[in-house]
Amino acid sequence: MSDTVLRIENLTLDLPSGADRAHAVHDLSFTLARGEVLCVVGESGSGKSMTASALMGLLPGAVTIGGGRAIFGGRDVLALPEAERRALRGAKIGMIFQEPMTALNPLMRIGDQISEVFEAHGLLTPTERRARALALIEEVGLPDPKKIIRAYPFQLSGGQRQRAMIAMALALEPEILIADEPTTALDVTTQAQILDLIAEIRQRHGMAVMFITHDFGVVAEIADRVIVMRHGEMVETGPAAEVLAAPKHDYTRRLLDAIPSNAVPRPDRVTAAPALEIRNLRKTYRTGGGWGRAAREVRAIDDVSLTIAKGEVLGLVGESGSGKSTLGRAVVRLVDPDSGRILVGGEDMAALDANALRRARRRVQMVFQDPYASLNPRARILRSISEGPVAQGVAKRDAEARARELLEVVGLGADAADRYPHEFSGGQRQRIGIARALAMDPDLIIADEAVSALDVSIQAQVLDLLRDLRARLGLSLLFITHDLRVAAQLCDRIAVMQKGRLVEIGPVDEVFLNPRDPYTRSLLDAVPGASWADGGSPARAEAI
């Protein structure tokens, strides 16, 4: 291409000895053109972030450049001395990071953090810097710029912080913007806003964007070209439309297949007796109260009533902070509700004393969001799984035998029992979590974002497993997620929550195809790549 701004040639990054592989990135070559959005996709650990860091000259100490060049403005940025590299950073190449919560200095005002970019490159006077910062804050669409400029990061929401990060990256109108998963941590609506902002800015400033993601929905939304990486190597590249429509490489195809399609199956209406009944549940969090300070109140659950039939899967969706987790945890009494009733198989959970509760607990189990945090790192898998049944009075030997059996059921093999959590991958751990829930022989499982932390391909495996288990064991499932596409895949009915209230509940096809509540509609509109999936999926009949 004629207006190439960046050309990577045979880039190789070495990992220290003892790492899981020799190279973080191996023999990578690609170009980036002016005004273009290049999406880099691939599984976790495939080397996406390392590539970006190499370009910025911000590689972690352990990772070294093994070879190759990165030509920018006629020079190899990899070979530049540190001082000149620093001059490039921020000025010619800007970068946005994934985690908006931690990527800003918590002790510095937003305005100062933006002005600092000018200061770093010795530009403008302090007053001018401030004026520019104000303009930038306005440009990225932050409300009330005068206030924001004096605000500290903790006073901003995740989306607002990400906008502030973008403002910083844009400050010197760099020729290249590298965005490393800038929306992964955000909920759908915010994600959509940020993607729009990046697209808009790209047009206005004509900069090249290297956008790192593992979400093909996002790729479909904004990419001009795509690079697919795996184990540090580029397996496929080409225009976005081409790669999405007709993937050449096997790996790409597998990645794409793993994405839950938007086809909404018309579920069988379930009419059995309720496994779970929730009536007028309320929960308000009060925090920060005490000496003279007004307590902050959050209505996490506000008069919610719903039922789940035996063998039914109910999806619970809603944006971050809408009260989904609180509801799920209230059902298992990890959270004590303020009022309302929770009936599991007709028995009121709230009325139980400590002992009765311990016994009743086996009927409702939970699969947690974070497969790392939900297993005791110092206990063997066998203990983690069998501990519950043993506490419920099952003989130890029986419980352990059952545990091994269940590990087979979730597809891990009985010998997994004698290993520690850190010896498993994320997906495997999530299966262990499911096995642990099953070990208690529950009537109802609550899955709180059980697949959100997983790679798409692994996500698909776990969803398959859940579907299979429901069919075989007749389990009821409360499936909490913020990913509407996943919800569509698995659930019989969908409940939508907003600010603690249940705004809509109904069969999955009705809710997705004819959303009655405006909030549900806006959620659906925000799903990235909706149009692509709409057009490209084979099962288009019932698509959103």
Next chain:
Amino acid sequence: MAIATTVLGRLIKAAITLLAIVVLNFLLIHAAPGDPAAVMAGEAGAADEIFIAQLRERFGLDQPLYVQLWNYVGNIIQFDLGYSYRQGAPVFDLIMERLPATLLLTLTAFGISLLFGVAMGVAASARVGRAGDSVITGIALLFYATPLYWAALMAVLVFSVWLGWLPGFGYETVGGGFTGLSRALDILKHLILPATTLGLFFMAVYTRMTRASMLEVAQMDFVKTARAKGLPDRVIRRRHILRNALLPVVTLAGLQAGQLVGGAVLTETVFAWPGIGRLMFESLQARDYNTLLGVFLISAAMVILFNIVTDLVYRLIDPRIGATR
């Protein structure tokens, strides 16, 4: 506003804590063998039962313990620390006579240790893994491990006896007749040795803590952001890493500053520094109950005061604290 009410709240809690301390210490101290009358009788080189009975009566020791406790607590509530019969002066006056010297010594030591400790910690973290780091860490470890009194004895020996550069003890030149600035200079000269020796240990603590904290903060995401802006390392270290790394150091320092005020017994002893640490030790040995309790109370109050100050400082550094989110 919010700060004022928090401070008020803290003060009320503090008052309760202090009262509890008074009661506990009262009981502790009275559990010790011997009493002030016995000590004074012992010192007199001669005593008969009349003499000791007189003393006991004068000290109120002839009354049952609970009455003594009741009277003492009653006095404390009225901010009266009582009277030292041994020294023939109100306890409050005795303490106030000594407190300035202690504050001067400990705060100087504290300032020195914090300043140099943080500086060394920063320097070490900037050279992590290289020779400079090892040297600084090594020195810090050595300071940490050297018994304070041993360092003090050595310092006196070298700087005062052998080299004759600095006075080895005392608070100022006795009868020197200095006033104004020359007096300040004189005190400063006397201050150098004790403050430095006392500061060494804490300096080591802060060095190590700052270094660890700097390294930890350096791993954080926002540091990467700062580097992506193209800021020079120096600025990143000062503006981004140091400020965040200081938070745990400030917490610890606050705790220790308070402790120091009541606790420089060894330094004050070796350097003949007329502070309340020594007053405490001497009162303990003489079973001068009221003075001892007074010192405990005042130094506990100092600890609380410093904790409150630390909190305020913390608020200055960290905007997140105390804000309603």
Next chain:
Amino acid sequence: QEQGGRLDIVVQPEPPSLMLGLVQNGPTQMVAGHIYESLLRYDTDLQPQPSLAKSWEISEDGLTYTFHLHEGVTWHDGEPFSAEDVVFSADEFLRETHSRLRVSLNYVESITAPDANTVVFQLSEPFGPFINSFEAGTMPIVPKHIYAGTDYANNEMNATPIGTGPFKFEAWEKGSHIHLVKNEDYYLDGKPYLDEVFFRVIPDAASRAVAFETGEADVLPGGSIENWDVARLMEDEDTCSTGEGWEFLAPHSFMWMNNREGPTSDERFRQAVMYAMDREFVRDVVWNGFGKVATGPVSSRTNFYTDDVTDYSHDPDKARALLEEMGYDGEPVRILPLPYGETWQRWAEAVKQNLQEVGIEVEIDSADVAGWNQKTSEWDYDLAFTYLYQYGDPALGTARNYLEDQIEKGSPWNNVEGYRNPELDAKWAEAAVTLGKEERQKLYTEIQQEIVEDAPVAWLLELEFPTLYDCKVQDLVTTAIGVNDGLRDTWIKQ
């Protein structure tokens, strides 16, 4: 003699108060002995010398003591001093506050002031050592105009003592120093010579030595530094030392042995302890050669001493034989050291080793000053180190430790060991009121011989505390209580 100059003296520990009438411990005496005076002073042969009294007479029968006071003496606040002050002090004030003086005052029938410059003490019985009672620490004269009719202990003036002495109280920086200045109106012409005196409070013994070396302090009174440092400092040619100035007090060290119970109640065991101890070794090593092995209850510096007593030189075999004879069963004994610094600690360790060598099981007990007082006065000990001042006469300093009527729980300064010997008690009583010097000597010799045989306590050393001073200081120690009242005559060679 040259006028002027300042003197820095180390005082340790810091005195609790300077009101000598109320507090008579060592440090208080050292400082306040220059503020307050008594009627007499004593030279190093314990002979009385004039002080507030310029002359005195004792009647033939030893019952009437008449003192003629100096004229024109004023208190530090300008008020005139008179015989009334003496009567008030001795008859009212000190009777109430001074337990040691009470022993002598028990023999006093009346104290009168026939005129403003004469005081008469009328005794009920002739009390031999009475003439030794007029030293500043024993009978400090306090101002009647300040104390008459007040609550002595809580008198506000206690903080700013007013005396008649050569130096006036100027300031007291607690924890640092006490400042005395010259009494310009002192009644002896030209005295004192010094302009001012600073008593320096330095809590650590090593620091006190440093103070002397760096010239911060001119005088290290006896006992203010550890013995090892004494020898080292004396090597310097500008350092002078004197062992004088302790004749009046004559500190006499011994171990109380509990005569009531345990192995120490057996006379043979106590004698074995005497033989087991290597006191010469302790003198040479722990006390650096200072002091003298004690032969018995009376110090060789005190009147009526005799060395014609049983000899307990170091002899482990004899000790073992005695233990064998009594059938000692290895019951352990505790040693309570005196909590006055490292020297005493080392001493206890050395004794422990000595006793272990002859087969006595020993454990060292520990206590601070208060604990030591508690344990000894409550008789909760087996062996306990102590030392007593002799005050120049066995009747004043020695007898109290051996008389049966001095067994009194609660005080550490009497017959703590619980020795009972009625026959001897009678001899003590007789000796105290006997008039002739020879007769008294005879009685005291008998007493000493018998007591030493019984070994109710284990005598150790006659302690010697050399006073170190810069050689430019002249006439520092001229009396039997040395630095405690001697600065009146001290001057500095410029």
Next chain:
Amino acid sequence: MSDFWSRFSRNRGAILGLVLLAAVIIVALIAPLIFPKGPWQMVQRPFLTPFATEGLPLGTDTLGRDVAAGLAYGARVSLLVGLVSTLVALAIGVPLGAVAGYYGGWVDEAAMRFTEFFQTIPNFALAIVLVAILEPTLTSITLAIAIVSWPPVARLVRAEVLSLSKREFVDAAQLAGLSNRRILLGQILPNAMSPIIVMASLMVATAILLESSLAFLGLGDPNIMSWGYMIGAARTVIRSAWWLSFFPGLAIVITVLALNLIGEGLNDAMNPHLNRKGRA
């Protein structure tokens, strides 16, 4: 476990610390074999200089006792006091902190008030008073040190338990119907062990220093030869016999240093995410 060792052994300081500590421990253990007469026996003239007399490599002290023997026996006391007081402090601090952190609410409030209370009294002063009251014996000294050193443990454990109990595996254990006690003992505390172990190694060092400081003030057990005792006893002759305070001082420095190095090594090895860059 094996990766823990490999990380630990990569830290040269930590290995040095381990070697030094092992040496001290060995000396302490075999002291009665090398010096059968014990540390108190007066064996020679006092004040013999080190390296001059056959059989008395470090010279003799003020009473003619063998300094080397004193050091060897002193090691036993210092290590014993350090170890036992730390164990006692852990025995107070860990349960208190754990209960406070796990149950929260008024239990937490009460426990933390209690802890704060002990932190408000200057701790060296408190130690002095306690030893004076109980009279200096090995037991009372150890106890006093333990009593002033547990509050930081309680705080640390509380913070750890607080953060661990928010982890999902604790929720999972609760759902499995495990009793609170079992969750606390079986799930949470094992995971809080590493910071506790690191802290404990530093506490042992601090306790040794504290014991020696007390001995320096004359608050040591007179029947027991400790390093602090040796320095305290020798400080009056520091001018004429430097070695008497120097060797025990050195012994303290070495031991404390060793414990610190080990503590830092543990810290690094147990918190891999804190690994120093450039060292890996």
